[in-house]
Every structure is written in structure tokens, then in C-alpha cells.
Amino acid sequence: MAQEFKLDIFKRDDLSKSGVKGLRAEGSIPGVFYSYTSKESIPFSIKLETLNLAKKSGARIFNIKVGDKKQTVIFKSVQYHPVTDEVMHIDLYGVNMDKEVTVKVQLILTGNAAGVLNEGGVLVQSLNELEIDCLPSDIPENLNIDISHLNLGESLRVLDINLDEKFTLKTDSNQTIASVTQAMKEEVVETEPEDEEMLEGDGSSVDDIGAESSAEGSTDDKKSEEEQKE
Secondary structure, three states, X not given: OOOEEEOOEEEOOOOXXXXXXXXXXXXXXXXXXXXXXXXXXXXXXXXXXXXXXXXXXXXXXXXXXXXXXXXXXXXXXXXXXXXXOOEXXXXXXXXXXXXXXXXXXEEEEEOOOHHHHOOOOEEEEOOOEEEEEEOHHHOOOEEEEEXXXXXXXXXXXXXHOOOOOOOEEOOOOOOEEEEEEOOOOOOOOOXXXXXXXXXXXXXXXXXXXXXXXXXXXXXXXXXXHHHXXX
């Protein structure tokens, strides 16, 4: 049975941008609750401290109060700031404990790949979560995937995972979860001597410079001949 956690949320009426900024400045996060029984959506706010406690609890099912009624909800989505990773907005979705829901569950790779330990390969994880259908009470905190059998050049796909019968896989079964690849070799790039780079950089050649000197010399000779005639 999945662990439950009580969330204290507060209905919010000010939906303006300034109102949202004010909430965040006070240490609260804006959110929206969606009911499964109707198309009703209710804007709310939650204290950041409460949200952090909920995340640390490991619970996947949460209890809230909407008006005078108790509701069972799950986190449908959480939006993070692209730079700071701060939580910017959350969506709570009401659930019926007797009906399956679609959720994304984090993948945890366990073990040390043989191709990394014995062949000097590099482990590359391409997928961090799986989307599954299950009853709310069966939502796992995460899914552990053993990758110790992976040799160099081998990969593990979604279809290779043996999921419990209570889970229905929604993620494309052909997606790669992890692979062991050859380590990249560093290439040594040879650089030209600095003197040659300087000559190439100013756009002139040795012949050009000599031609300029000859031209200047011929001009001086002509001037001296004219002075002698005068």
C-alpha cells in the first residue's frame, strides 16, 4: 500500500502575475487542483516548507481538503525553473482509488556494468523515467533496474524490463534505457609555429614586402635624376 501524506493547501483568488510573484516572495508555490469527477479546477497555493516535507516523505498519494471535502490526489506535474531548479508551479489531480492512473516513475540504475568494470567502457543513461498505468495505491516511489550484465557495445531497452503485472507500460518499448559505449579518445591537434601564423595573419607575403621596397627605391632614383637636370 502506497504511503499517504496530508497536504495543507490554500485557495487563491488573485491569479495575476503580480499575485503569483507575491506568493513566491512569501515562500509559497502556486498550483491548480483538477477534480477527476468533473472539469472543475481550483487555483491554490502551498507553503514551500510543506512541499519539501511531502517530497522527503516518499509518498505518492496525498490528502487535501477542498472546501469541506477530503480529496485524494497525486502530483500530475511539477514545473521547475530552467536555471535554478526551483519549483515554480504544481498541478494536483484528484484520483479514484479504484481506478488506474497514468504516472511517470523515476528509474534507478543499480549494479556496475560489466563493460565498464572489465572493458573500460562508459555507461550512458538515455531514459530517466517510465510512464505506467496502475492503481493509485500501487504507485511505486521508483523502479530499480539492474545493469550489471551489460557488456561493452550492449544496451538495455524498455522491452527488456520485467514489470510487475500490476503495472501497464505506456513508454515506447523500443526506447533505450542505458548502454555501454567505447570511451572517446582525445585527439592531439598540431599547431603551426607562431612566426608562420603571423605572416599568414597580415595578408602579405615575403615577395609582397620586397616589391614594396623596390617600388620605393625606384621612386627615389627618379627624384634624384630630375634634381640633377635642374
